[in-house]
Amino acid sequence: MSETLILTRRWGTKDSATLASYKSAGGYGALEKGLALPPSAIVDEVKASNLRGRGGAGFATGLKWTFLPKDVRPRYLTVNADESEPGTFKDRYIIEHEPHMLIEGIALTCWANDIHTAYVYIRGEFARQARILEAALAEAYQAGILGPKVLGKDFALDIHVHRGAGAYICGEESALLESLEGKKGYPRLKPPFPAVVGLYGKPTIINNVETIANIPWIVEHGGAAFAALGVGKSGGTRLFCVSGHVNQPGVYEKPVHYNLKKLIMEDCGGIVGGRKVKAVIPGGSSSPVLTADEIDVSCEFDALKAAGTMAGSGGVIVMDDSTCMVRALSRISKFYAEESCGQCTPCREGTPWMEALVHKIEHGHGQPGDVDKLAQMANNIGGQTICALGDAAAMPVQSFVKKFRAEFERHITERRCPFGDHAWGKTQESRDAVVGGMRA
Ligand SMILES: Cc1cc2nc3c(=O)[nH]c(=O)nc-3n(C[C@H](O)[C@H](O)[C@H](O)COP(=O)(O)O)c2cc1C
Numbered sequence: 421m422s423e424t425l426i427l428t429r430r431w432g433t434k435d436s437a438t439l440a441s442y443k444s445a446g447g448y449g450a451l452e453k454g455l456a457l458p459p460s461a462i463v464d465e466v467k468a469s470n471l472r473g474r475g476g477a478g479f480a481t482g483l484k485w486t487f488l489p490k491d492v493r494p495r496y497l498t499v500n501a502d503e504s505e506p507g508t509f510k511d512r513y514i515i516e517h518e519p520h521m522l523i524e525g526i527a528l529t530c531w532a533n534d535i536h537t538a539y540v541y542i543r544g545e546f547a548r549q550a551r552i553l554e555a556a557l558a559e560a561y562q563a564g565i566l567g568p569k570v571l572g573k574d575f576a577l578d579i580h581v582h583r584g585a586g587a588y589i590c591g592e593e594s595a596l597l598e599s600l601e602g603k604k605g606y607p608r609l610k611p612p613f614p615a616v617v618g619l620y621g622k623p624t625i626i627n628n629v630e631t632i633a634n635i636p637w638i639v640e641h642g643g644a645a646f647a648a649l650g651v652g653k654s655g656g657t658r659l660f661c662v663s664g665h666v667n668q669p670g671v672y673e674k675p676v677h678y679n680l681k682k683l684i685m686e687d688c689g690g691i692v693g694g695r696k697v698k699a700v701i702p703g704g705s706s707s708p709v710l711t712a713d714e715i716d717v718s719c720e721f722d723a724l725k726a727a728g729t730m731a732g733s734g735g736v737i738v739m740d741d742s743t744c745m746v747r748a749l750s751r752i753s754k755f756y757a758e759e760s761c762g763q764c765t766p767c768r769e770g771t772p773w774m775e776a777l778v779h780k781i782e783h784g785h786g787q788p789g790d791v792d793k794l795a796q797m798a799n800n801i802g803g804q805t806i807c808a809l810g811d812a813a814a815m816p817v818q819s820f821v822k823k824f825r826a827e828f829e830r831h832i833t834e835r836r837c838p839f840g841d842h843a844w845g846k847t848q849e850s851r852d853a854v855v856g857g858m859r860a
């Protein structure tokens with residue numbers, strides 16, 4: 421049976437980003453249908469769809485929408501296109517190939533929630549995607565899909581593109597709002613949550629690009645059909661971004677509960693050079709690592725949680741048996757130390773401290789007791805900070821030390837890296853990348 425593709429169906433079709441191409445494939449039909457329905461009917465469909473946020477936390481989208489206070493106006497929608505989590509590279513392709521699907525999703529979300537202004541906060545580096553999105557918006561305004569009367573209905577909607585400057589922390593929802601307001605991207609203390617006090621102090625929905633791009637399909641086919649593609653409390657398909665030592669890295673659209681091992685060994689063509697899997701990070705660099713014995717698991721949010729990790733942003737990072745786990749952690753820790761915004765002491769001081777200790781161990785200068793010290797540092801950061809970047813930095817350290825402790829100890833006792841010079845990347849060029857089921 422062929423699998424249902426929602427987001428990637430037309431990736432690679434010539435001119436898929438244009439309005440003409442989108443409309444020829446039935447695009448904006450869901451918006452016409454949705455505008456004829458009462459807004460609450462759309463919220464009900466999204467609730468019934470079991471759509472959960474694709475940005476990292478996996479929160480139920482329909483439920484999030486119901487947190488908007490009933491009587492406060494204006495309200496805003498901000499679409500998170502910051503796509504910052506290492507290992508995650510799918511929102512940029514949605515914007516590149518299907519900008520009108522995103523615009524239609526935004527329009528339906530705004531109609532459902534009585535919102536008249538939406539912002540797409542897009543990562544600064546995505547210059548090409550920003551241009552594509554702006555061109556699509558211009559087409560939509562020209563065609564009367566946006567503006568004072570959406571498709572002739574007495575409903576006004578404006579969508580603005582706001583380009584970030586490339587800070588990971590600006591993907592965190594409250595830092596994103598600060599940045600949109602023209603301030604430094606410092607996360608806010610929560611509560612209050614953005615749904616109650618958000619952009620310019622007004623109720624604000626913040627959703628990821630992939631989350632919003634699913635809305636037209638849900639309105640067109642019904643929430644129950646979307647729920648049926650998934651399992652339990654998670655509906656639909658999702659985009660898995662597979663990188664690392666697989667033969668065919670790329671973006672794969674699969675049911676939300678697809679088996680992780682199957683994705684790696686079958687869809688991605690297995691491991692380069694026929695080597696063995698050593699470890700897999702299933703949901704972007706902050707999610708706890710799995711060992712090779714643990715990857716025969718469903719990628720669904722609750723299943724991965726039960727397996728002690730996270731579905732996160734769908735970034736699957738595969739490491740083969742030549743990988744030095746201390747070095748891998750060193751690279752991850754460097755990222756989080758560099759991206760800390762510096763507001764909270766545990767994160768500002770702790771992340772560079774962890775990075776320095778991992779680096780020391782990796783280079784053979786570790787002391788007995790350093791592995792415990794590392795784990796202790798991570799435990800003192802997790803859950804102690806304003807935003808989840810502290811947890812994001814602590815979780816890889818905790819899981820790498822727990823699952824690969826012997827390797828850390830070996831670096832200390834042998835006073836060197838047992839893996840030598842790390843020939844990472846030498847065979848990368850020879851591999852085919854796959855984007856939405858196509859060879860890139
Ligand atoms: C440090 C940090 C970085 C984040 N970066 C992103 C990001 O780049 N893109 C994203 O959609 N969500 C990111 N998130 C999650 C957002 O805060 C938020 O949960 C998400 O955009 C909500 O959308 P969703 O419910 O549709 O997933 C990040 C969270 C944290 C703590």
Ligand code: SF4
Nearest residue numbers: 761763764767805807
């Ligand atoms: S946890 Fe880190 S990134 Fe988040 S607010 Fe505190 S210092 Fe900033």
